[in-house]
Amino acid sequence: MSTDAEIALSSNSWAFVEAKKLVDRYAKAAPEKGYVLFETGYGPSGLPHIGTFGEVARTSMVRHAFSILSDIPTRLIAFSDDMDGLRKVPDNVPNHDLLAANLNKPLTQVPDPFGTHNSFGEHNNARLQAFLDQFGFDYEFRSSTECYKSGMFDESLMLVLKNYDAIINVILPTLGPERRATYSPFLPICPRTGIVLQVPIVKRDETAGTVTYEDPDTDEDVTVPVTGGHCKLQWKVDWAMRWHALDVDYEMAGKDLIDSVTLSSKIIRIMGKQPPEGFNYELFLDQEGKKISKSKGNGITIEEWLKYASPESLSLYMYQNPKKAKRLHFDVIPKAVDEYFSFLEKFPEQEAKQQYANPVWHIHGGHPPSEGLPITFGILLNLAAVVNAHEPSVLWGFISRYVEGATPVTNPELDKLVGYAIAYYHDFVKPTKQYRLPTAKERKALEELVVALKGLPDGAEAADIQNEVFRVGNENHFDNLRDWFKALYETLLGQSQGPRMGSFIALYGVQETIALIERVLDGEDLGAE
Template sequence: MSELVEKASEAGARLRELALECRAWPFEEARKLIVRREKVGARKPLVFETGYGPSGLPHIGTFGEVARTTMVRHAFRVMTGDTVPTRLVCFSDDMDGLRKVPDNVPNRELLAAHLDRPLTRVPDPFGEYPSFGEHNNAMLRAFLDAFGFEYEFASATDFYTRGSFDQALIRVLERYDQVMDIMLPSLREERRRTYSPFLPVSPHSGKVLQVPIIEYDLASATIVYKEPETGKLVHQPITGGNCKLQWKVDWAMRWYALGVDYEMSGKDLIDSVKLSSQICRVLGGVPPEGFNYELFLDEKGEKISKSKGNGLTIEEWLRYASPESLALFMYQSPRKAKRLYFDVIPRHVDDYLAFLEAYRRQSPEEQLQNPVWHIHSGNPPAVDLPISFSMLLNLVSASNSEDKAVLWGFIRRYAPGARPEHHPELDRLVGYAINYFHDFVLPTKQYRAPDPTERAALADLSARLAALPDGADAEMIQNEVYEAGKAHGFANLRDWFRALYEVLLGQSQGPRFGSFVALYGIAETRALIGRALDGSLHEAG
């Protein structure tokens, strides 16, 4: 037993040594935390935080923040030998007032009647939870749980109403003038006249009010404001959930109250981070280390938004691809703006599988640079996948079948011995391919008739395929595809392959054609060519 422990200890030491030298971005972030730990001291666990505003349905950007933060947390654990306790707090600002009705929810008129009320006091338009805030929180937690994140969920409503923030709120009141000195220069002239860091929850209307504070009393921890609907002066405690803070001050207060050491944020919040950091210092806290990631864009190049519902939802990605492919999207180039739309999915599925396959052949140093090491917290699974996702998509397209059993018949011929029960990951990919084809490929397929040169080349290719010996592999088939193109004057073979895709598959791009034929079958491919030549494929499309 002692020998095993010693070997495990040696392996751990070697891993820490490699991690300390690795330049992958999660390790770079973890290095900042090691330095911070040395400065601040080891009096408490290292606290990671992610924030979520549940004013709309959760989008993938929210997941990305948790996934990326988890990667940094794991890198820190490895670099420190897991000797420092850590926590990841996923904080939902569900006490915020509903400022506008999201575009992508049912019963919008129901929400419209509750504008400005705390999200946890707004009815759920889906009719599933006590409030809209709780509905959106549940959606986020369900996905994070399904992916296996280790985190603590925190609700602003719970923390404010049960008094967990009371002492920190009193500290904000103590430093009221200093907080105002930080915030007011950042505001427009009109907003300065009405701004207050405290947002009282009106006992009259139930709304989160943005009103000037006429006076405050530190001894009783109360503020005085004028109720907009009645015009009466209201003396209200700032504790016990009777008030919340404006979000930049709230952010700083959370850092101070929870002792947050690390939090990521989008590039659009750089100025807000600076302001909140100043306020955190005024309160007596140390602002967390941070990482500014670039924003996600929709198919039009516009920033994705929870309220607009543009871009992709978590549920949509998971209908067409695995959580791991989504994690890869989040890992790669976090400081670069990226389009987050349906057409990025197939490539990320295949890229993930390629990284997973390469991992087994890599040195320990290379493995730490491989995204799958970070996606799977250092323990990527061994998966046997003889077929790429893009190939499956084209198989579904060419076969005109959305029946798993039919598709598995093609797969078994290509990879003898493959069975759904023995290859669950491949079976999962078949399901994703069917969904993606049905929703995105099929509606846009447009076959065209071949021109005279293409007709001759297709007829020649069919004859060449017929002459191949039984058991011809993908490479042998691919050579015949090349020869057919060259024999019919395609100086640029890209034009020949584009013709194959447009005429036979009804799309402008496609797979390595020899591999596709090997999967789909020579006889089936020749039948497909025959339909293209007699016009029935073009007419049906």
């Protein structure tokens, strides 16, 4: 084992902890197929959302961690369960009547409400692949419809038929009495209507590989093969069958699927194989603390996040605390951006073990970029607020004075951040700003701060400015200095939270800050601009 692998084995990064499961799984010998297979699943009943991206991102991180620990090749499949029947019309798509007229048909047989693809399933599959490609993921796409119809699943489907009784005995105890009476793992695709039927199976023939059901409309017995795409499996059985057919070694899933993982694991053992390794991550929540949903569209979309922040910041958000439920709303973006650059700045000075635990190692596949940023996203947001910036050139006028030699050309990452800051400011900060006039105590402190700032030498460092701000707050007897800084934020910036004032003043300019404070002392309403 290489030195890097030995160091990585001792890492407490969750990605390495997961990768070690696969190292142990194949400690004696590599898999017969010659590679370790990672899988992620996607149900294309609605548009892809960030939760979908998160599963692929996290799985890719485990896959890369495994590549440090083992020489066994790996592959990643992004699987779309597009043969599922459309059970309801999603809220966030057009042409609801078109979809309503095709309920319960396989998603790849439902017309595309957007009019761009042959089916709704194909449209959503294309959306999935587009954003995975946008982030540069190394994956292979698989369509459930293609796997069923091509015969790829036939051998495993016949195993399900052979082990029919043992499999339903795993599922039946989890069902209510009414559902238990009609349950079958096989869902025939009606040759007459194209609908995925949930009907009792009245006869099965293991030799012929067929099942027979009673047509709910005609009362006639209909016999169909279980192979070749004539039947779809109930999804818990389908999941196990897919693991078996593809020989999946690793798949993670949301906390809401823990019971399903348990059942599918029992079923694949009945079929003669070991279930994949994996773990259950917590769910993303919307602003109200509710689970985000593809059909409701109540979370942030990929496009929305990328309007306000970098792809790397999104990957960081996915890496951190995967077993902790997190709100996925617009207000998490600024913190994610600044934390990403903070981790990036620390990386070169860290020892190898610390680097393996640093999120940027996992985000960038072990090779994070070297360019850091001299200014935080939070400070740029506040600068944009003070000057009401509409164009990057306005902010660059301050930045180039603060950072010697900085230009959009020499600092492209900073230039991107400037654009993100302006967009975020106008959409989320500006509409919520509320200025207030200072109290008598605060007014006296602000007057003294002006005197202190005027006494600073030209080119004063941010740390020296910060010390003066602290000194004025202490000398004016703010028992909790947070109250002093909150007063600065609310009177000068129109918000209850804000940046490190020394850094902000150094960027905005000492003279400009003095002028801003004097406008407040003169009773001017800064919110009236």
